[in-house]
Amino acid sequence: MELLSQPTLTALQVCGTVGLPEKCFRVIVKNALDCIFSQHEDEILIDKDTVEIDAAILKQTYLAIMTLFVEASKTDTSSEQFSMVLDDCKLLPKQKEILQESYKLNKQKVRSHLARINKGLPHVVDIDWRLDYNMKNSQLNKVMDLKYTLSFKTEQQLCGEINSNQEDNVQFSCTREQLQDFVGKLKEAVKSVERASQS
Structure with a gap:
């Protein structure tokens, strides 16, 4: 050991x-x-x-x-x-x-x-998402663009305080391909954690 x-x-x-x-x-x-x-x-x-x-x-x-x-x-x-x-x-x-x-x-x-x-890392406690569909841009040209807006609500224990948590929101927008890539990386991370816990 x-x-x-x-x-x-x-x-x-x-x-x-x-x-x-x-x-x-x-x-x-x-x-x-x-x-x-x-x-x-x-x-x-x-x-x-x-x-x-x-x-x-x-x-x-x-x-x-x-x-x-x-x-x-x-x-x-x-x-x-x-x-x-x-x-x-x-x-x-x-x-x-x-x-x-x-x-x-x-x-x-x-x-x-x-x-x-130990300050530790923030924990995701909730997630909201929204799908925006842009049909035209500011010059009135046809765009037909999909954008996903994700909002993660995080919670982090304050250093030195037992029952005190700090809440925060992390928000970002991405395309469909970027979202698929993000979900794929999350799935890989979950598999890695599962493999590590079985070792």
Whole structure:
């Protein structure tokens, strides 16, 4: 399972290799989670438990643990899959246990936090269409032109607000051929999504 990038895996492997003390590792995990929840404003805290650790290793460890929790929560990784990822990191047994325990306790909180800060894409909630038939142009010449006018009503969740949506209308006109091309591309997109969800 490819949940983490190679630099993140390497940074977590360093944790096991260096053999950070349990108390120190717990402090790093707690501070990393606090940083995810924006309680530390992305600063890496150095306290009496982490002061003796090389600054580069400390920074890599914080970022790797934050990435681990965010990516695992974002993809709704199960505890078993999370454990398999940790096996790839070659962590010490106690470090693995601390991360599993913290993930289990904070997974839903991280997911909720990500949902609040994610702006996301607008969703189409309604569509209206109209067919215009132009018989003559402004010079009174015969045109006999068909134009479709489509109006999509979209809804987008506002950043950071749970039950607040912004509505918008997207409107455009097209010929019959352009509309057929558009519908064909939508059908291709639906098939691609179906294939991806079956994989």
